[in-house]
Amino acid sequence: MMGKLTAGMIAERALEIGDAEGLDAVTIRRLAADLGVTPMALYWHYKNKEQLLIGMADHLIGGFAPEPADERPWQEQLRDLTRGLVRTLRAHPCAKDVIEQIDAVEVPNFLAVWDLALGLARDAGFSVEESCLITKYLLQSAIAIADAPVHHQAGRSDEEVARIVRVKRLGLETLPVERYPHLVEMAGPLVGAMSPEVCDTFGVDLVLAGIEALAAGR
Amino acid sequence: MMGKLTAGMIAERALEIGDAEGLDAVTIRRLAADLGVTPMALYWHYKNKEQLLIGMADHLIGGFAPEPADERPWQEQLRDLTRGLVRTLRAHPCAKDVIEQIDAVEVPNFLAVWDLALGLARDAGFSVEESCLITKYLLQSAIAIADAPVHHQAGRSDEEVARIVRVKRLGLETLPVERYPHLVEMAGPLVGAMSPEVCDTFGVDLVLAGIEALAAGR
DNA sequence: ACCTGAACACCGTTCAAGT
DNA sequence: ACCTGAACACCGTTCAAGT
Numbered sequence: 001m002m003g004k005l006t007a008g009m010i011a012e013r014a015l016e017i018g019d020a021e022g023l024d025a026v027t028i029r030r031l032a033a034d035l036g037v038t039p040m041a042l043y044w045h046y047k048n049k050e051q052l053l054i055g056m057a058d059h060l061i062g063g064f065a066p067e068p069a070d071e072r073p074w075q076e077q078l079r080d081l082t083r084g085l086v087r088t089l090r091a092h093p094c095a096k097d098v099i100e101q102i103d104a105v106e107v108p109n110f111l112a113v114w115d116l117a118l119g120l121a122r123d124a125g126f127s128v129e130e131s132c133l134i135t136k137y138l139l140q141s142a143i144a145i146a147d148a149p150v151h152h153q154a155g156r157s158d159e160e161v162a163r164i165v166r167v168k169r170l171g172l173e174t175l176p177v178e179r180y181p182h183l184v185e186m187a188g189p190l191v192g193a194m195s196p197e198v199c200d201t202f203g204v205d206l207v208l209a210g211i212e213a214l215a216a217g218r
Numbered sequence: 219m220m221g222k223l224t225a226g227m228i229a230e231r232a233l234e235i236g237d238a239e240g241l242d243a244v245t246i247r248r249l250a251a252d253l254g255v256t257p258m259a260l261y262w263h264y265k266n267k268e269q270l271l272i273g274m275a276d277h278l279i280g281g282f283a284p285e286p287a288d289e290r291p292w293q294e295q296l297r298d299l300t301r302g303l304v305r306t307l308r309a310h311p312c313a314k315d316v317i318e319q320i321d322a323v324e325v326p327n328f329l330a331v332w333d334l335a336l337g338l339a340r341d342a343g344f345s346v347e348e349s350c351l352i353t354k355y356l357l358q359s360a361i362a363i364a365d366a367p368v369h370h371q372a373g374r375s376d377e378e379v380a381r382i383v384r385v386k387r388l389g390l391e392t393l394p395v396e397r398y399p400h401l402v403e404m405a406g407p408l409v410g411a412m413s414p415e416v417c418d419t420f421g422v423d424l425v426l427a428g429i430e431a432l433a434a435g436r
Numbered sequence: 437a438c439c440t441g442a443a444c445a446c447c448g449t450t451c452a453a454g455t
Numbered sequence: 456a457c458c459t460g461a462a463c464a465c466c467g468t469t470c471a472a473g474t
Contacts, residue, residue, distance in 0.1 A: 004457080028448060039448085041458050049448065100318045105386060105409075111398055118400035129416050131400075132407050137362045137424060144358030145351065168323060180329055182336035182349075189350050191323075198347050202432070206355060210428025214420070222438080246467060257467085259439050267467065 005037060007045040011055040018056065018094030023101075026094075028052075054106045057098050061109040064088035066116055074123040075212055081117060082142060082204050089146035090199070096147050104139070124211065125218035134211060145203035165191050223255060225263040229273040236274065236312030241319075244312075246270075272324045275316050279327040282306035284334055292341040293430055299335060300360060300422050307364035308417070314365050322357070342429065343436035352429060363421035383409050 013034055018026045028049060032039040046052040064084050069077060089095045104110050117138055121131035172180075172187035183190070231252055236244045246267060250257040264270040282302050287295060307313045322328050335356055339349035390398075390405035401408070 027446090029446085038459050040450095040460080043449075044457055100315075105389065111393070111401060115398040115401045118404060122400065128404050128407050129413065130420055132404060133363065133412060133416060133421055134424070136365070137359060137421070140358045140362030141355060144355045147354070171323065175329070180333040182340065183329060183333045186336060186346050186350060189346050194351060195347065198351060202348055203351055203355070206352070206428045206432055208428075209431035210424045210426075213427035213431050214424055245465090247465085256440050258441080258469095261468075262438055 005035060005041060005045065007055060008059070010035065010042060010045055010052065011059040014052060014056050015059060015092065015094065015098075018098065019092055023094045023097040026056075050102065053098055053102050057102055057107045058109045060092055060095055060098065061088065061107060061113065063091070064113070065109075066113055069116060069119055074120045075208065078117070078120045078124075078138075078211065079204060079208050081113065081120070082138060082207055083200065085113070085139070085142040086146045086199065086204060089142055096143050099139075099143065121211075124215040126215065138207065138211075141203075141207045145199055145207070223253060223259060223263065225273060226277070228253065228260060228263055228270065229277040232270060232274050233277060233310065233312065233316075236316065237310055241312045241315040244274075268320065271316055271320050275320055275325045276327045278310055278313055278316065279306065279325060279331065281309070282331070283327075284331055287334060287337055292338045293426065296335070296338045296342075296356075296429065297422060297426050299331065299338070300356060300425055301418065303331070303357070303360040304364045304417065304422060307360055314361050317357075317361065339429075342433040344433065356425065356429075359421075359425045363417055363425070 010031065014026050014031055017031065017034065028042055029039045032042055035041075042052070046055060064087070066081050066084055067077075092098075104114065114135055117135045118131050121134045122128075126134060168191040169187045172183050172190060175184055177184045228249065232244050232249055235249065235252065246260055247257045250260055253259075260270070264273060282305070284299050284302055285295075310316075322332065332353060335353045336349050339352045340346075344352060386409045387405045390401050390408060393402055395402045
């Protein structure tokens with residue numbers, strides 16, 4: 001009805017649904033209904049659902065276009081890259097789930113980030129194999145840092161989310177305190193939202209500090 | 219036919235299928251058929267599929283029973299814990315996928331590991347919020363380090379796996395070398411298996427070094 | 437307590453056909 | 456080139472019923 005359907009439109013709408021209601025809600029049929037089209041129409045633009053998920057990831061990472069490598073020290077560049085990744089992931093509640101379901105190699109926009117990170121790791125003096133491990137570690141760590149503790153898996157209202165968090169906290173608080181002293185004590189912070197400052201500074205520092213420490217030993 | 223069905227047996231068989239053929243192959247119906255039982259029989263032992271996945275994770279982590287906190291320095295204890303996690307995860311090809319699909323809070327055996335890690339982080343001098351982030355980071359990092367580059371998602375023979383790896387490597391090698399110089403150069407190591415020594419030493423060092431460096435600043 | 441049988445509402449996907 | 460319609464093989468799950 002309103003202009004032609006494009007792969008980009010589909011990926012965008014899929015991300016909206018995923019962010020708002022959880023990735024499980026992103027169904028070929030549901031997505032097609034939202035777009036006012038037949039489920040089969042999507043198969044013209046994406047070969048199958050896996051390709052759609054790759055399209056979503058590509059669109060997601062596309063919003064984070066890191067600067068190409070320059071002459072600054074690698075530490076600084078790697079820090080910018082990590083910070084950018086964390087920020088991008090945190091902007092999309094379903095980012096974690098999307099990335100987990102696909103192979104990064106298939107995501108064009110991710111390849112640029114990956115290549116940049118690999119180059120910086122090499123600059124730091126790490127071997128080829130070590131650099132491979134570091135870049136995987138970097139992505140996983142960014143996910144750990146960006147991941148909100150509340151699963152948005154079922155697009156609930158704020159009240160529903162608050163209820164789920166309360167139930168979870170209670171579940172931890174009522175654990176046997178002699179066996180799980182720390183879980184009981186930290187139940188609140190564990191299930192609650194992480195403060196953005198801690199994420200962006202402490203979290204990024206944590207990742208970078210490890211890499212820098214090992215680089216110093218090379 | 220051969221003794222009663224138990225929740226443990228079900229989780230065990232599910233893990234076997236998951237490790238051999240990928241988690242997608244773990245289906246209520248398929249699992250029931252393997253156990254010589256009706257699909258509905260499983261619903262007596264697990265309320266739904268989510269609970270079954272939690273059971274799988276619990277059984278998986280159960281194989282890794284870390285020593286309770288003792289008087290050794292926290293660095294040493296945290297290192298042992300990380301190494302144990304990595305080893306356990308690497309022993310089960312589907313571990314990553316199982317853990318990603320569930321909430322760690324629901325997995326009893328994981329709570330013990332988590333509590334231990336939280337206590338060690340507190341010992342290191344980190345704040346409550348920082349300790350929460352560190353423990354999440356620890357799990358994600360262990361996953362990154364343990365994760366085999368070859369997805370076992372479709373229980374293929376070794377020859378099939380080798381073919382997939384070759385195709386993937388070729389995909390990277392044929393990328394425009396001026397845009398992705400490092401991906402093209404490191405295509406082999408990127409898609410190939412990581413050597414166990416690098417995983418167990420360099421990988422664990424990487425995670426620990428970051429934590430230790432930040433602890434020194436506390 | 438433990439399991440079966442039939443049925444329901446949903447998937448992703450193929451294939452032929454329309455324009 | 457782009458989309459529809461009908462059909463297929465598969466899910467997880469409920470519910471009543473059996474022993």
